[in-house]
Amino acid sequence: MIADPCLRFWLHAVQRDGALYEFADEVARTLLPPPLQAELQLPEFLSVTADPDAAEEEPEAVFLVPGHPVLERVAARVLAHGDVGHAYLPWSASPLPQPASLLERARATLDVEHGRIDLAADPVCVYRPLLLLGVLVTYTLDDHFQEREELWVDAHAAAVLDVSVSSRLRGLQFSAAPTAGSHREQAVRLERALHAAHDTLLARIAQRSTALARQSRGVLRDELTRSETYYDAALATLARRRAGAAPERQALLDRQAEATQAERARRRHEIETKFNVSYTLQPYRAHLLRVPALSVPVTIRRGERCYPFELCWLLPLSGFTPVVCPSCGAQAKLVAERERVACAACASKR
Numbered sequence: 001m002i003a004d005p006c007l008r009f010w011l012h013a014v015q016r017d018g019a020l021y022e023f024a025d026e027v028a029r030t031l032l033p034p035p036l037q038a039e040l041q042l043p044e045f046l047s048v049t050a051d052p053d054a055a056e057e058e059p060e061a062v063f064l065v066p067g068h069p070v071l072e073r074v075a076a077r078v079l080a081h082g083d084v085g086h087a088y089l090p091w092s093a094s095p096l097p098q099p100a101s102l103l104e105r106a107r108a109t110l111d112v113e114h115g116r117i118d119l120a121a122d123p124v125c126v127y128r129p130l131l132l133l134g135v136l137v138t139y140t141l142d143d144h145f146q147e148r149e150e151l152w153v154d155a156h157a158a159a160v161l162d163v164s165v166s167s168r169l170r171g172l173q174f175s176a177a178p179t180a181g182s183h184r185e186q187a188v189r190l191e192r193a194l195h196a197a198h199d200t201l202l203a204r205i206a207q208r209s210t211a212l213a214r215q216s217r218g219v220l221r222d223e224l225t226r227s228e229t230y231y232d233a234a235l236a237t238l239a240r241r242r243a244g245a246a247p248e249r250q251a252l253l254d255r256q257a258e259a260t261q262a263e264r265a266r267r268r269h270e271i272e273t274k275f276n277v278s279y280t281l282q283p284y285r286a287h288l289l290r291v292p293a294l295s296v297p298v299t300i301r302r303g304e305r306c307y308p309f310e311l312c313w314l315l316p317l318s319g320f321t322p323v324v325c326p327s328c329g330a331q332a333k334l335v336a337e338r339e340r341v342a343c344a345a346c347a348s349k350r
């Protein structure tokens with residue numbers, strides 16, 4: 001279940017526009033937060049399903065399938081608020097790289113511990129699905145400001161691409177339709193891809209928040225010092241007055257000193273809170289893009305054992321997509337074990 005609004009936006013944007021209706025169930029369960037339900041004038045207690053059997057058993061459930069007015073209105077609302085779409089990158093006329101040179105590159109760039117990479121069959125032309133996801137992050141600390149985060153995700157492997165490729169991908173000219181007589185479109189693993197994107201986004205935000213907190217440390221210290229100096233002076237004045245006061249006034253001055261101490265603690269807390277970094281997310285973009293690629297079937301060999309593996313060469317980038325662990329999906333260096341190929345973390349778990 002996807003509860004995060006940012007993920008929900010991306011999921012639905014892609015689902016709606018990329019015709020990835022196998023996710024209708026997920027959308028049905030997650031896309032109707034109460035305020036939207038009210039806006040669409042739906043009953044307060046609403047049961048939705050995308051499963052025809054369930055709909056038959058529970059006649060009062062709203063059967064949400066593509067084309068249902070509720071889903072269409074939700075889609076219209078999402079589309080009105082963001083930049084969503086899907087497109088294809090045309091195939092270039094330049095010759096495809098030779099299998100031998102792909103193998104050479106694979107061996108040079110993909111280091112598999114204990115494993116040797118060999119070609120298993122000829123590379124096949126495919127459309128690799130990539131997601132371009134955009135979100136506006138509003139940071140609050142002392143002040144508000146906004147920053148844009150964009151993520152490119154290999155939606156087949158559910159792997160976030162390196163930031164360094166973003167500018168190269170952004171410059172490409174996509175078109176609405178595939179090239180005539182075109183190639184197979186590889187499957188989109190949407191939910192996994194969106195979760196990978198979201199995890200990366202949160203990691204980037206955490207890093208940025210730490211940097212912002214560090215930058216503002218000086219200002220925070222100055223503000224705290226000013227406040228402490230002010231209250232020190234106020235308390236010193238009260239102490240002086242108490243020393244020279246008649247006994248019946250001393251109790252009153254003691255209460256004033258106590259109140260000033262409490263105010264000082266409150267103010268300190270207020271200043272520290274003001275400099276805590278917080279943020280909100282507003283997704284604004286979700287594009288599903290099909291990019292010409294070569295699916296390269298290889299085997300990873302350890303001694304007598306061979307494990308089949310698929311590499312993907314992205315033609316416009318002249319590079320491989322990130323390799324993910326077949327077991328946990330992490331982007332990490334692979335190890336050819338005795339029974340399987342996995343990342344080092346998975347390998348150590350056995």
Ligand SMILES: [Zn+2]
Nearest residue numbers: 325328343346
């Ligand atoms: Zn793993």
